[in-house]
Amino acid sequence: MSMATDEPQAPAMYKGTETLKYTVVTTLADDIEIRSYAAAVKVVAQANGEKNAFGQLFRYISGANSVNTSIAMTAPVETTSVKVAMTTPVEMTMANTQAPMQMSFFLPSMYDYQTAPRPTSPGLSLVAVPAKMVAVIRFSGLRGDTKLAQKTQILREALAKTPYKIISEPVMMGYDAPWTLWFNRRNEVMFEVQ
Numbered sequence: 513m514s515m516a517t518d519e520p521q522a523p524a525m526y527k528g529t530e531t532l533k534y535t536v537v538t539t540l541a542d543d544i545e546i547r548s549y550a551a552a553v554k555v556v557a558q559a560n561g562e563k564n565a566f567g568q569l570f571r572y573i574s575g576a577n578s579v580n581t582s583i584a585m586t587a588p589v590e591t592t593s594v595k596v597a598m599t600t601p602v603e604m605t606m607a608n609t610q611a612p613m614q615m616s617f618f619l620p621s622m623y624d625y626q627t628a629p630r631p632t633s634p635g636l637s638l639v640a641v642p643a644k645m646v647a648v649i650r651f652s653g654l655r656g657d658t659k660l661a662q663k664t665q666i667l668r669e670a671l672a673k674t675p676y677k678i679i680s681e682p683v684m685m686g687y688d689a690p691w692t693l694w695f696n697r698r699n700e701v702m703f704e705v706q
Contacts, residue, residue, distance in 0.1 A: 523621045526687055526698070530620050531587045534646075540670050543650045546705065552641045553628050554590065554616040559635060562591070565615035568635050573617060577629035583619060588685035588700070590616040647671050647678070647705045648685075654694050660684060663701045671705065680704035 524533040537546040555572055559565040566589075573583040592614045616639070619628050625640035649667040653659065664682045671678060680703055687698040 526587045529585060529587045531687070532618055533621065537645065540647075540674065544667060544670050545648050545650075546676060547646050547648055549641075549644050549646060551624075551643045552621075553619045553623050553625050554639050554641055555619065555628075555631055556614060556616045556637050556639050557635055558612070558614045560612055562613065562615065565613060568633055569615060569617045572631050572633065572636055576632055578632060579629045581629055583623075583629065586618050586620055587687040588618070588698075589687075590618070591684045591686065592681065645676075645705050646702050647676060648700045648702045650698065650700050652695055652697050652699065654697075655684060655686065655699050660701065667701055667703065671703070676705040678703045679706050 523530040525531060532549055532552055534547040534549045537548050539545050555569060557565040557568040559568060573585060575582050577583070593612075618641075623629075625638065628638055630638060647667060647670075649663050649670075651659070651663055660682075667682075668678070683702045685700040685702055687700075688696065
């Protein structure tokens with residue numbers, strides 16, 4: 513007897529918060545995985561500084577959107593550097609909170625690009641994220657420049673020994689609220705791979 517598979521699956525969770533759904537394709541080390549992510553939708557803020565970007569995104573999920581509806585917070589929060597002058601990235605650091613950067617909140621899985629509330633702020637955009645394969649290194653603690661550079665290099669070196677090819681710039685993923693104690697934080701550096 514076969515079971516029906518038409519029932520919706522529960523969303524993936526991290527500490528009681530919905531998170532992006534993925535499948536581990538292979539494990540390269542205790543802290544390094546190749547993952548397959550399902551398609552998703554994110555709202556993106558480009559701003560000078562982490563606090564400014566976070567504020568814009570928080571206002572969006574608090575109801576400053578096309579349907580004036582609150583949207584549940586999800587994890588992780590994605591942070592990338594904004595490129596300046598061709599290929600030179602400006603790094604987002606803990607000390608320099610006014611550096612140009614991009615931060616994204618992923619929307620709950622109940623939304624797709626067509627049904628997601630549209631941002632009403634000119635500094636925000638809605639982005640459909642296709643399914644993708646990524647390489648991730650996971651770590652705890654704070655995310656200072658030195659640690660991010662170190663983890664990025666370790667991930668690059670691990671991938672160089674595999675058939676996977678890096679096809680994106682590194683992205684920092686943070687899963688915990690800012691008030692979470694440093695040793696309880698889940699952070700990841702991620703590259704899209706093929």
